[in-house]
Amino acid sequence: MTISPVAAELRSEDVSVWFGERQVLKDVNLTFRANRVTALIGPSGCGKSTFLRTLNRMHELIPSAGLAGSILLDGKDIYDPSVNPVDVRMEIGMVFQKPNPFPTMSIRDNVLSGLKLSGLRVDNKDELLETSLKRASIWNEVKDRLGEPATALSGGQQQRLCIARSLAMNPKVLLMDEPCSALDPGSTRRIEATIEELSESMTIVIVTHNMQQAQRVSHETAFFLADENTPGGVVEFGSTEQVFGQPIDERTNDYVNGHFG
Amino acid sequence: MEKVVADPRPAKQPWNKSSKLASFTGGRGFADATLITLAFLLAAVVFGLLLSVLWSVVSAGAGAMSPQFLYQNNRYISTTTSLDYGGVGHAILGTLWLVLLATMVALPLGLAIAVYLTQSQSKLRNLVRSITQALAGLPSVVSGLFVLSIISFLGAQKSGIFGALALFPLMLPTVARVAEEALRLVPADLRLAALGLGAPNYRAFFQVILPAAKSGIITALLLGLARVVGETAPLILTIQANNGTNLNPFDGGVATLPTYIYGFISAGYASSITRAWGASLVLLILVGILFITARLLTADKKKKKAKK
Amino acid sequence: MPKEAVRRKLGTGVLNRGDRLFFGITSAASYFAFILVALILVFLIAQAFPALKDQGLAFVYGSTWEVTPEKAVMQIGPMLYGSVLIALLGVLLATPMAIATAYLIVFILPKSPAKLATNLIDLLAALPSVIIGLWGVLVFTPIAQGWADFLHKNLGWIPLFATDKGTTSLNSSPFIAGWIVAVMIVPIITSVTREIFSQFDRELINGALALGATRWTVFRRVILPTASGGITGGVLLGLGRAIGETVAIYYVLQLSMKINFFQILEPRGGAIASWILSRFGEATEAEFHGLMAAGLVIFITTLVINLIANIIVNRAQPWRK
Numbered sequence: 001m002t003i004s005p006v007a008a009e010l011r012s013e014d015v016s017v018w019f020g021e022r023q024v025l026k027d028v029n030l031t032f033r034a035n036r037v038t039a040l041i042g043p044s045g046c047g048k049s050t051f052l053r054t055l056n057r058m059h060e061l062i063p064s065a066g067l068a069g070s071i072l073l074d075g076k077d078i079y080d081p082s083v084n085p086v087d088v089r090m091e092i093g094m095v096f097q098k099p100n101p102f103p104t105m106s107i108r109d110n111v112l113s114g115l116k117l118s119g120l121r122v123d124n125k126d127e128l129l130e131t132s133l134k135r136a137s138i139w140n141e142v143k144d145r146l147g148e149p150a151t152a153l154s155g156g157q158q159q160r161l162c163i164a165r166s167l168a169m170n171p172k173v174l175l176m177d178e179p180c181s182a183l184d185p186g187s188t189r190r191i192e193a194t195i196e197e198l199s200e201s202m203t204i205v206i207v208t209h210n211m212q213q214a215q216r217v218s219h220e221t222a223f224f225l226a227d228e229n230t231p232g233g234v235v236e237f238g239s240t241e242q243v244f245g246q247p248i249d250e251r252t253n254d255y256v257n258g259h260f261g
Numbered sequence: 262m263e264k265v266v267a268d269p270r271p272a273k274q275p276w277n278k279s280s281k282l283a284s285f286t287g288g289r290g291f292a293d294a295t296l297i298t299l300a301f302l303l304a305a306v307v308f309g310l311l312l313s314v315l316w317s318v319v320s321a322g323a324g325a326m327s328p329q330f331l332y333q334n335n336r337y338i339s340t341t342t343s344l345d346y347g348g349v350g351h352a353i354l355g356t357l358w359l360v361l362l363a364t365m366v367a368l369p370l371g372l373a374i375a376v377y378l379t380q381s382q383s384k385l386r387n388l389v390r391s392i393t394q395a396l397a398g399l400p401s402v403v404s405g406l407f408v409l410s411i412i413s414f415l416g417a418q419k420s421g422i423f424g425a426l427a428l429f430p431l432m433l434p435t436v437a438r439v440a441e442e443a444l445r446l447v448p449a450d451l452r453l454a455a456l457g458l459g460a461p462n463y464r465a466f467f468q469v470i471l472p473a474a475k476s477g478i479i480t481a482l483l484l485g486l487a488r489v490v491g492e493t494a495p496l497i498l499t500i501q502a503n504n505g506t507n508l509n510p511f512d513g514g515v516a517t518l519p520t521y522i523y524g525f526i527s528a529g530y531a532s533s534i535t536r537a538w539g540a541s542l543v544l545l546i547l548v549g550i551l552f553i554t555a556r557l558l559t560a561d562k563k564k565k566k567a568k569k
Numbered sequence: 570m571p572k573e574a575v576r577r578k579l580g581t582g583v584l585n586r587g588d589r590l591f592f593g594i595t596s597a598a599s600y601f602a603f604i605l606v607a608l609i610l611v612f613l614i615a616q617a618f619p620a621l622k623d624q625g626l627a628f629v630y631g632s633t634w635e636v637t638p639e640k641a642v643m644q645i646g647p648m649l650y651g652s653v654l655i656a657l658l659g660v661l662l663a664t665p666m667a668i669a670t671a672y673l674i675v676f677i678l679p680k681s682p683a684k685l686a687t688n689l690i691d692l693l694a695a696l697p698s699v700i701i702g703l704w705g706v707l708v709f710t711p712i713a714q715g716w717a718d719f720l721h722k723n724l725g726w727i728p729l730f731a732t733d734k735g736t737t738s739l740n741s742s743p744f745i746a747g748w749i750v751a752v753m754i755v756p757i758i759t760s761v762t763r764e765i766f767s768q769f770d771r772e773l774i775n776g777a778l779a780l781g782a783t784r785w786t787v788f789r790r791v792i793l794p795t796a797s798g799g800i801t802g803g804v805l806l807g808l809g810r811a812i813g814e815t816v817a818i819y820y821v822l823q824l825s826m827k828i829n830f831f832q833i834l835e836p837r838g839g840a841i842a843s844w845i846l847s848r849f850g851e852a853t854e855a856e857f858h859g860l861m862a863a864g865l866v867i868f869i870t871t872l873v874i875n876l877i878a879n880i881i882v883n884r885a886q887p888w889r890k
Contacts, residue, residue: 374599395876399813
């Protein structure tokens with residue numbers, strides 16, 4: 001794969017997921033359009049986080065994991081036997097629920113860790129460092145303390161550092177798994193603003209439990225639901241305006257209006 | 262194990278001293294008082310025995326202690342020579358050298374097993390864990406006999422390298438187990454973060470997981486060393502004694518602290534027994550240093566974790 | 570048209586060369602653990618074979634060990650039996666002490682003394698057996714001899730504490746060796762028991778006490794029944810260790826081929842590992858193979874005990890997985 005500077009379209013076709021013999025997702029068909037922010041919403045246990053992890057092959061790190069269907073990045077199947085999962089993860093970045101900077105590294109090393117970890121070489125590291133931190137809107141707060149350990153930062157700053165760390169790899173797609181759930185409202189706002197700016201240069205998929213957040217940041221929304229003892233799936237997928245304003249499915253209506261979940 | 266119903270009292274009632282005392286002094290009846298008394302008595306026996314060992318070694322060993330005892334070797338010393346001459350310098354060096362040789366194999370191998378047990382997705386993991394545990398119960402004399410049979414098979418001469426080889430199977434399971442625990446303490450998040458950035462597993466391990474587990478790995482090393490530094494039977498079976506200093510692992514005998522102690526107890530004279538005590542004190546100090554450093558490292562790690 | 574979803578093979582794809590090497594090396598190291606056990610078995614069997622073929626089954630149960638340059642009769646019955654006797658004595662002495670210590674550490678002592686006690690017990694586990702042996706023969710034996718005299722004088726009518734006619738000093742006996750072994754296995758049993766005890770909710774047990782239950786009933790009806798499985802595993806681990814113990818027993822026990830069934834105060838007993846050490850120095854070619862056979866017996870015995878023990882301990886501590 002070659003790295004293209006522009007955002008890419010990501011598509012799932014008939015994706016089903018298992019843990020052991022238990023099927024947790026069935027026939028998920030979604031298209032994440034380039035430069036768009038798509039929110040995945042739904043009650044706990046509906047499989048949305050699991051689905052997110054299938055999008056950059058993190059899912060298969062769980063020993064009993066199983067999968068059917070395809071994930072296409074600009075039309076190319078990322079699960080093809082000829083594809084190295086490492087390359088996939090370099091193009092499709094991920095930000096986790098809990099901020100997880102590398103505790104043994106400085107702020108600077110954290111941002112540049114992706115390069116070292118994937119064995120990439122870059123001519124101007126300082127420039128990349130600055131750009132990445134600026135894109136994650138944390139540059140001003142850390143520019144004078146780049147040598148300090150990352151653990152010295154606050155939770156919100158750590159999360160933005162983790163975003164900067166992903167951005168330094170210049171991914172086409174950024175997956176975010178409830179990135180604000182562990183943060184205070186101020187930090188949440190800042191990250192949401194960052195997401196909006198980032199969508200200009202990449203495709204973003206964000207899992208969130210927060211309806212307001214989904215409405216604030218996303219262009220499109222997919223509603224996941226799992227009935228008892230049946231695998232989860234997508235109930236409704238459309239523009240965020242439509243899904244929250246005029247949901248077609250009754251269950252979506254109940255959920256977005258806070259009747260359950 | 263079942264967790265039974267919740268405690269009906271308000272959360273975390275401090276356990277004040279007087280109520281504790283009441284429970285000791287039979288406030289709850291005869292059976293309780295007996296139980297507590299018995300428990301304290303039995304534990305007192307354990308700690309009494311331990312303190313007796315420690316005190317005996319320190320007090321009797323001090324009688325042999327002198328600078329020369331620590332650095333001189335044993336050449337020209339008979340079992341009855343006055344304590345003004347000769348020492349365990351050669352045995353200290355020999356012990357450290359053999360243990361180091363064993364470590365050079367046991368540490369990477371033990372670490373690799375720990376990595377396999379924590380990072381791989383293989384179905385054989387439980388089997389590997391069982392066999393490593395079983396190896397932890399390997400009697401040291403058997404390890405010695407095993408290497409002795411290798412020596413006999415090869416038609417080789419006993420030498421230091423075989424002593425190190427006999428220590429290796431004893432050290433391996435300790436290193437593997439403690440290193441596995443250390444790697445397990447590293448949050449899974451970090452590994453996922455590294456892999457999520459496009460790191461291959463080996464880079465994620467060497468650049469993220471290993472640095473985060475550093476102190477735990479050192480603990481594994483120290484406990485592995487402590488496990489074998491005092492081993493006697495395997496060395497008696499696989500190396501020749503030596504009164505002088507010899508660090509050539511392929512030729513000649515090598516003196517070690519445990520075999521030195523063994524030899525001088527067996528001699529049975531008052532001065533030789535004192536030498537044995539003296540060497541025991543040195544060995545005890547070595548074990549103590551390894552053990553205490555390991556504990557401090559672990560405590561440090563736990564404190565850091567608690568702070569988070 | 571509903572089509573059957575085909576599960577794809579995961580975790581495949583092109584692996585980095587570095588990762589292939591990484592997993593290759595770690596797997597190889599892990600398989601080496603098997604190979605090591607197999608190698609030990611193969612080498613010991615090969616060296617033991619001539620003796621076993623010569624001596625037949627009597628090697629295990631007979632009680633003669635006569636080696637001359639012309640012929641060798643090698644039988645380890647009394648040593649094997651003695652090892653088991655001493656190990657059982659050691660376990661019998663160590664188990665109550667270990668349970669008591671673990672009970673105090675987990676349920677009674679405040680945090681910092683409990684931590685100190687834990688560390689001391691672990692230090693005890695780290696003491697080299699040659700030091701325990703030296704202490705055992707010079708410091709402990711005179712003390713234990715006093716205990717033995719007391720037992721013999723007051724309870725000598727019980728066969729267990731009886732001695733042969735003419736025995737005067739009650740040292741170098743299985744009784745003393747049992748104590749020495751107990752000192753060495755107390756830490757093993759304590760640490761397994763402590764792990765299991767610490768899974769009980771201390772607040773909960775204090776709550777039960779506050780509601781009027783006695784410590785004794787809680788211990789007897791709640792703690793002990795739940796923990797007994799795991800403690801058994803710990804005891805077996807101790808048993809394995811005891812059977813393999815060599816140097817410490819070598820100093821404190823009078824090894825004898827005249828079997829001592831149960832007179833634990835009699836200065837005469839057996840310990841197979843110590844026997845190997847005692848004969849090894851001047852062993853002839855034939856005897857060398859006999860001692861290897863004795864080692865093989867220890868290895869197989871302890872391997873079986875340890876495998877069973879670990880299965881029990883692992884099952885009792887599911888949280889370790």
